[in-house]
Amino acid sequence: MDATWLKPIVETKYLSTENAHRYRAILRYFYIQHERMRQYLFPEEVYAFLKQHEEFADYTEEELQQDLDQLVKWNNLIARQETSHVRTIEEFKKKRFRYQCSPYTVEIERMIRTLEQLGDSFGGSLERTRFDRLYASLSRMETIIASDFQEQPDEMHQVWEETFDYFKKIIQNSADYIAYLHGENLEERMTSESFLVYKEQFTAYLRDFIVALQKTSMQIEQLLEDLPEDGVRQFIEHVVDYERSIPRFADALPPRAVQIEEKWETWRSLCEWFLGRDGRESELSFLQYQTNEAIRRLTRVVQRLGERHHHFRSRKGDYLHLARWFSRLESIEEAHCLSAVVFGCFHTKHLVADFGATDNIYRDVWDEPPAEWVTKPRVRHYGEKKKPQAIEDKEREKEEARLRYLEEKAREEAELKQFVTDGKIVLADLPEVTPYVRKTLLGWIAKAMGREGQAMKTENGWVVNVVNKEGTICLRAEDGELVMPNYEIHVLSRGE
Template identity: 40%
Template sequence: MVEQSTLKRISETAYLNQENTWRYRSIIHFCYKKHERMQTYIYPEEIYQYLREDDHFKEYTSEQLSQDLNQLIQWHNLSAQQETANMNTIDDFKKKKLRYQCTPYTVEIERMIQNLQKIGSEFGGSLETTQFDRLLHSITMLLDKGNDLSAENLNQTWNDLCHYFKTMVQNAADYLAHVKSEKVEERMKTSEFIIYKDKFTHYLQNFMIGLQHSSLQIEAVFKRNDAVKEKNIIDKIANYQLNYRLGEEKTEKDYFDEYMEQYLAIKEWFLGAQYRESELRVLYGETMETIRRITRFAKRLAERHQAFRSRKNDYIYLSRWFLRLGSQQEAAKLSAVLFGAVQMRHFYAKPRSSDSFDILLQEEAPTVIEMKPRTKTYREKSKQQAMTEYAAEKRLVLQKYREQQIVHDELIDKLIHHDSIDLAELPKISAAVRKTLLGWITRCLQQETRQIQTQTGRQVKLLWDNNTTETIVLKSDDGEFVLPKMKLQVTAARMKNYG
């Protein structure tokens, strides 16, 4: 269910997309810088003096500043407080000398804008193995020693775990996205990339080694702790937050649900869920694919560089080699080895019937190829043949099928007692009968009524309790089949006529 706060409009972001955004953003940015320098309150005179130093605000008036400040207060970007420290007269009080302060929403919005400007148009990130070591230490402290830690130390360990996990995931995702970006792939296709290929591959391989080493230990920590212990630790953290956060409207259950959801997300990232593999395996696969892609690029560049390399020295060496030979026959043999046969014929042969290396060439069966003329007017001759009637053979096959079906149905009839077949009480049956019974069960499970009609006219209904854990063994000529305890109710007799 969507939370009510998600549906509300965020008025604090309105100043980012308005007609006078350039004025609003300048004011907010100045107030934000003062806030970051621990100067909480800012006076209008400071703002006005700062803006007038820029050429864009040469015609900016104090009345316009007052209007902009009031508008930002309405959008909850600034909060105003009246200055009462130096009030000497009632008139001074009536003038309402105000000082302004950035709201928490606005501070976070400006921080986000600062981070976005640092990111630029490309991904960054890194793959550092030390991040997994920090994660392993935090998870071990949280789960193995969490009950022995004080509430304050446990809360700090939890904060460290969330911070290291978020940093690791974000850096790994950004770095792999950077490697897969179009600009980086274009750089990989240049000859200068060969110089950095070994360092780049070594960097990724070191990350893979650290990933495998630490991830196995992290998985072991998760697996040796049960759900009860995890719940107690998260409950202790939630209780600590409730006692030391003033002015919060959240309950202990709200904190518990929030932290438990974060913990399960971290756990599933390493161990995976029921219907999907872990994100750790995905990261492993993407890193391996990146190494393979870099290797392929480097191989292609090396082959291209080799193709354009001058072969002058090679040909001089070969020429001297030919010069040292004593006869033309030896020169012809060397030429065939180096450059191939002068007159070459290509032959087609069928694949070998055996993969054994011990079979001699003489033992291989010859491949017979029919040669046809290579002319457009060539057509294969066709002979008219009389149609052969196979009525007698068809009747024989049909009669044999009917006899087999009658014998098969008689075997099924012997298994029916009191209009039902109890699979638990069946004797050893043939493979054909077993396939028939399991086929009926499969078809019944596909129907809501659990009832079907067979080709021979039987009405078969499956009797089975979904909640039962009891199993039976169905024995047949081709083995034993374990399945839940079931019965097949036969509510109509089969038809005797198969014609």
């Protein structure tokens, strides 16, 4: 652990100590002048500023000098003796000082200004363009690495700074906006009728962000996977060398190896945010999930508001229309049919069974075996008899299930291989296929169309490229027919 983490920060004492209102007013004035490119101030200027406010009506110059000396002790101000207009030795001995706020103070005041503007709720935003800018910056980085670092060092440093500036803004703004969507203030506003006015804006904003995110994130993921690790390390070395070449008087500059390692860890954080780590889902996937959940929550709220609104609306006109409809029917059988369509079946019974569903999202309900439901007496004192049972060894069942899974995957891959002709799958020439083949081919097309070059790696290790031909085709499957664009899937490699 770095020893600097454990040291107290004396520069923040002025925020909560006695006479904090005086210290804060003085340092806020120094910060404002620093932002206006005025670095050094005389005590007379500070005193004149404070006397303009009623809170400092009884403030004296001696108290100001004491406060300035204390702030110098806390390292909030840097005192510098003014010697440019000294004419006598007596004037020099008086030690007239000018003051400058320290770098710590500037950052503290900057943070306080941000906190003051933050308010009681989160801000943030979901900007679609930042992902495009991040992708453009990463593409520029890839071009520099491919050209064997022919660019100037300052250009490489600028590309690095822009990349992580966009990345930090994406993280901060998206996290703040998701927190805003889950805040209590928004929950209260959602329950009001006035929220219906903003429903379309919220939904469209989130939906457009999701569409842009899915399109650009795939390109960024592919780019991060393609960037060579050695090339990125060399790029970081050029950036560090440029930063170390900037003239500074600081003598505590960290070693070059430490700076390189810090930037490498920063790069790994970016890759893990998009690609994940050690089999865990990436933060990008979590952001997509949170945004989709926000859209679903907005939809549910709007539905409830609509139901509440319709609950108080008179249904007299609807009932009269239905009555006229029934009166025009000629037989009771037709009336029964209309009743079934309008009102549904009467006295229906719903049977529920506690049955574990499969993990296969493509499996249909009618493919599952029937479930059994054991009825139990509904009396107060009924207790289910339990017998102690030994722990059974399920190793053989697990191995059999694993072998069945591998056999099923091998069969599915063989089923796909039989449609490959001359290194490609022509959807227009396919015979009637199984639902698995149809869903697999459509999944490949959807993923490939979102990537640059329409190429992707499938679950079974194939590298395929999707080509869109002219016209439309009819893809015939056992569960129906699908009219779709004329695609060809070129198999570049089978991962063998």
